[in-house]
Amino acid sequence: MADLLNVKDLCVSVEEKGILHGINLSVKRGETHVLMGPNGAGKSTLGNAIMGNPRYTVESGKILFEGEDITEEAVDKRARRGIYLSFQNPLEVPGVTLGNFIRSAMEQRSGKRIRLWDFKKEMKKALELLHMDPSYAERDLNVGFSGGEKKKAEILQLLMLKPALAILDETDSGLDVDAVRTVSEGVEEYQKSMDGALIIITHATRILESLKVDRTHIIVNGRMEDEGDASLVDRINQEGFERYMTPVSKV
Amino acid sequence: MSEERNITVNKLPSPTFRWLGMNSALLPVPEKLKEGKPVLKDTEELSASETDYTLMRNIAGGMGEELDRMAEESGIPVREFHIGAGISKKDALYISLHYGEGEQALNLFSIRAEEGSELTIFMDFSSEKAGYAGVQTKLSIEKGARVRLIQVQRLGEDFCFFHDIGAKTGEGAEFDEREILLSGRQSFHGIRTDLSGRESRFESAIGYLLKKEERLDINLIANHIGEKTESRIDSDGVLRDHAFKLFRGTIDLRKGAKGAVGNEMETVLLMNDTVVNQTVPVILCDEEDVEGNHGASIGRLDEDMLFYMQSRGMEKEAVYEMMADAKIDAVINGISDEKLREQVKSYRRREDEEAV
């Protein structure tokens, strides 16, 4: 099967400082990949580069999506191709309700008007799945949301927009046990019923407990240092990143 | 149009460099102005009367003395609404003025809210294509009283309009002022609140959408006179095409206003390279034990915000459109009276939603 996402020898810098140094990564449709690494290793940078954040400059290498080179493509075009990034700190947008925002984004993706009735029905279902009160749809996007509510609102958008690839950047951080469970149920729904591919950037493993993980990648100092199956997650949990950080393993 | 003269209005309380041309504005005044015919609703619990200009003179407005003189000399009667002590009026006093083609109108309103009363006033200004209209509203808000004034401006593309507001607050009184400015060729808005009574509050939220050749000139003044007075000014708008906007916002923390706090925030989203946005946010401070803050953000959308919204698949233009709407909606959403909020929203609702 052809790759959904293909990252080739990607080097990325932020404000002229090199962060990623030749990253390779392939994700097939429906696969779940976990990206782990110590703070500042470049995990979020990779997510932002795939999404096309203009603050992150691709110095060399390529990003292919469904076989097409999207390295230079604008962020909204990538989104319409089916890439989704959940933000660590989603922005507050006063005056735009969560519901209107999602509906506008859906209409922009499909280029078609969506009937209010159909939209509301689908929205209600997603809100229920995430144990969110229906009134959230009427609240201004992320305004006054708690940390957990913001993360849930990100997953809500994921379920409504149904991308082919979702990058979850620390979606589980700062959440209590119940909230992690809810978020992870939402992700599971995406994985199963939409055959969605996932790149999960995480420090913790709670979010992974109920998910089927296909590959695990370890990123240290902007380089892929290791790769393995789901069991690598457990090893990291026990041993940490020490072994990747010794001077011997590098240079 | 008949003969016109110009008067100087919207003077910045503390003028600055002359070459900037921001110190004041020239308001055209037609030779003859007639009283506009307002539609009034929900006047029960209020006593309405006709008075002369005496009371109006005691409260200064944001547009200034020359306007007062013009209003007084016009001979147009002052319509006074008076709410008695302790009365909380449930439904908003509704004042609607629809100006006909070529009309040249002036209306003078005096609002007196006695101790502990509560009143919401909704002013709806609309018009045919061209004409001229002015409104002056002076409010005396006594001890513990609370007045909310909401105005919506939707005027014709060749219409010139001004609204001068002056308010004085007693101890613990509150004045909440909200403006939703949607259209009109040339508008002048002056708002001045003298926070005389201790612990009185003034809140102002202005949302505007200017397009084509529209011009908006605002002079907003919060005078902190009493102790522990508070003001909060939020101005949020969108400029496109050849629109011009000048916002003067002054927080004046006078000597003796111990414990006073004034906050002012302005954001302006610019949609074209042909707009002109001028801003003078002033803080005057003559007292140690006070706090004054001001922030402004002018220009394009914040990069992070744009990226966030684009990452959900929206085109840049669509994000800008959405944010432009959002600015006005945020001011509308702040209207606490649900019925009014829905009414104002209905002016802007998308057609397809109404079809569902």
Add this chain to the structure above:
Amino acid sequence: MARERTEVNDIDRSIYDFRYEEKDSDFYKIKEGLDREIVEEISEKKKDPAWMRDFRLRSLEIYNEKSIPTWGPPIDGLDMKNIVTYVKPKTKMTADWDEVPKDIKETFDKLGIPQAERKSLAGVGAQYDSELVYHNLQEEAASKGVVYTDLESALHGPYAKMIEEHFMHLVPPTDHKFAALHGAVWSGGSFVYVPKGVSVEIPLQSYFRLNAPGAGQFEHTLIIVDEGAYLHFIEGCSAPKYNIANLHAGCVELFVGKNAHLRYSTIENWSKNMYNLNTKRAIVAEGGTMEWVSGSFGSHVSYLYPMTILNGRGAKSEFTGVTFAGHGQNLDTGAKMVHNAEDTSSYINTRSISKDGGVSTYRSSVVIGRNAKNAKSAVSCQSLMLDSDSRSDTIPAMDVRTQQADVGHEARIGRISDDAVFYLMSRGLSEEDARAMIVSGFADTVSKELPLEYAVEMNNLIRLEMVGAIG
């Protein structure tokens, strides 16, 4: 730490008020007031070229036509009829410190000028009343082709044409009444030229001392930093206190070439009866950088808003300023930024302190023109009120005419927090020390931008101003 501070406290402000009892015969003084005859006499004394003489007379006409500002602090205490526009010490300008007359030398010695030169400067100019009395450029800088001289000799030297092409082109006499006055009676000041690609590693300094009572100082500073060059120029000003008002209406014109970098630092400590109506302006070409560091402590009334015109793509300007207004002072200071080209950026960061009845006003303008695509501007101004007799106003203006701009503005006015004072006092500081420390910290953003000796001087000034701040 506390001990060190006590020593600092002992610094005597009287060094600035120090003055010799001079006999009138030691000086050549022009008669008071301002008319054509006086301007012609100055022009003659200075052996002006013909164009300069005409320029002065034209400026005088403009001066007579212009009205005084309708905004800003009152200046009615200033009567031009009583101001002596030109005072010349009976000495020649010299590059040898020993040749400077004894009394003048001692004044500057007290202010630390020659020591500073030996320690950390590439060149020094010292102006006493209307004329430079000492000018020296160290050999290393001179060998790179750097020119640092008094403006009068430059007018007759090889750079005459360059001066004619730049003099008051950036600040034309039509700009405002006091620019016109300057154009008519200017005297003294410096000319600096830094050739292409030359980096002057250590700063140049000029020091202005106005000594004669009732006199005006109208020095003109013209600096041209050519393509890719770097210069740090420091300006210091002081005057003793007299009973008659003095006037300072200097003019600074700075030309920053392509990819060049100029840093201009000022510590102004004029006496507290001085009217300081100074005009400073810089124009920056493509990729160039202009940095202003400005400390305003002295004078009775100040109007001071250094302007930067960002004229080339990617040009940048930063303004960092602190103003301390004490008893009897009305200091109206700030900055002006004009964005005329793409990718230009400006930053204004100021702190104002008002104490003991002093009035400080932050006034600024940021103008982003239609062609200044991708311009960025950020303003942050903070004011501190130390008591209720004082006053602090903030009057910024912004004019934005392109959609592709990011303009941010932040202003804050407040007082020293009681909690902060309590915290420091709980660690054993006296209230006076605690408050002084907080004020120094507040002004730190500027003092850390200054060369060490000046940072120390500025902190001393703050400390001196703070003594007795608690009643």
